[in-house]
Amino acid sequence: MYIPIILGTAREGRQSEKVAYYIEDKVKEAGITTKILDVRDFRIEATTTEGAIVKRYKNEITKAEALIIVSPEYNHAYPGELKMMLDMAYNEYSGKPVGICGVSAGGLGGARVVEQLRLVLAAFGMIQIKESLYFSNVESLFDTKGTIQDASYDERVVKFLKQLKEGVK
Amino acid sequence: MYIPIILGTAREGRQSEKVAYYIEDKVKEAGITTKILDVRDFRIEATTTEGAIVKRYKNEITKAEALIIVSPEYNHAYPGELKMMLDMAYNEYSGKPVGICGVSAGGLGGARVVEQLRLVLAAFGMIQIKESLYFSNVESLFDTKGTIQDASYDERVVKFLKQLKEGVK
């Protein structure tokens, strides 16, 4: 089973990569093949569904049996670079399960970006799992080595991955 | 009074520029100074609030007394390049009136992108006018010279601009 993780921000000093690495470890622990699809590696200048970068992205989504998206919340919504990446593909998403990890500097766990993304993913015809993960106060949630400081997340990730796996036909 | 128009897509063959030019004419007819802020002229590689391009954008928003956003609907939401541009500024938006023009290839007038944008603009503390404009079936709405084929839009634009102007303190 191959479930890549989209890292949805290219911003300098992005905190969400800590979440992406944490999730990557957990996905591997669950015996699932994974890889981080970093928006930095799929930069385009304008929304398009054509070109070499788009082709490379579509290949990844085609291979994927499900998808995890890690996204910070910028002004109550997703980063533009994430939307540009998501809009590169369309049919490739159809019918695949997807789970979202919201990331927030403050205390609301990215709850709003999760909701906005849900509507985009519904437009793709993806199967949304019930569980979302909310990472509040991300700067203090991980230590300098990237180790999560709140062990209760481990259990939630297990539930999240269980729902993703069950969704794969 | 200076009310610029943000053109929110950089996509090749973008239809929304017809709407932007149409609105630009109407704003000028109303005696308001305007200019199209084209996302193509404010390209950045990653969400940021620093740098020369950002500074240029912030200057435009600082000068603006109100804002018009013209955005197509890609997968029920705004183009990534538009969000990247919007996220360049923050305090510069506060308290300024804003109106949205949704653009759609199909029949639903971009109703969904208008709603998603409203939440981003609320995060900026902008004053949202009640009237939004919905441009359905955009490819056939304008002729090859860019003239709108449905005269009923003119009246709606007048109402839209009236609300924007009244919102300026």
Add this chain to the structure above:
Amino acid sequence: MYIPIILGTAREGRQSEKVAYYIEDKVKEAGITTKILDVRDFRIEATTTEGAIVKRYKNEITKAEALIIVSPEYNHAYPGELKMMLDMAYNEYSGKPVGICGVSAGGLGGARVVEQLRLVLAAFGMIQIKESLYFSNVESLFDTKGTIQDASYDERVVKFLKQLKEGVK
């Protein structure tokens, strides 16, 4: 296969019942057992998950293998009586496919209520199908006998029901 249709408005003179009856016919034609769950038959005074009416509603949802929701758009969103009915159940919805029919007096087909409902249904862990149905200008869409005046809907309903049936495990 049992797929009931929720009729989401109790308003006097509601136009959405025409859509519900039309969908009911189509579901029967497809050989699926159905029934209209009318919000008028499940009135409560305050949001609750207890009592005889709630029990009756939960029984219906438990029996259902999938769900269709017909909802008008009141002020860009769902009627309160629909939300009161939906909130009566919770676990009963989990993992079941659901499709939404938006109904609108104007030209935007209830696109906004569809999006707001999607987020509520995601909270229930329902499986959302890709296709939604948009009924614009509902007052003129049906004749006085309730016959739809635009034959193109028939094809869309077939696609909608196909996705719903495929979603049933």
Add this chain to the structure above:
Amino acid sequence: MYIPIILGTAREGRQSEKVAYYIEDKVKEAGITTKILDVRDFRIEATTTEGAIVKRYKNEITKAEALIIVSPEYNHAYPGELKMMLDMAYNEYSGKPVGICGVSAGGLGGARVVEQLRLVLAAFGMIQIKESLYFSNVESLFDTKGTIQDASYDERVVKFLKQLKEGVK
């Protein structure tokens, strides 16, 4: 200045009334006339804009110079009874400032109900203030006498009321 507070749930054992009473005290402290408009006192059976209860509600909104809404988050959205009450009026809301207090049993402060309400209030043409208030973990946030246990809210309420007052023309 008269700014009533809408209490948006009629549910037995509702926790949101603690928030409403807390806000009521603060509004009074700020020298503003207020009153709680409790959904329990405006019950109707179906969405309507006619009748004695509706008339009473419209009178309140007509008198109001601004509005505060206190709403719990039920399944990521507002209670049905709140939407029924809001839909009783329309023109009465136009151009008036409004602020939202989200209430949540969990840790996300009702962030999602705030966003869904914003879209309804935009449809009414209300002026949304930037600041919203998020009451997380509401059951433990107040003691048995209804006293808030986290003093940092006081400062946020001051900012919230300041924006509301400034919005009143």
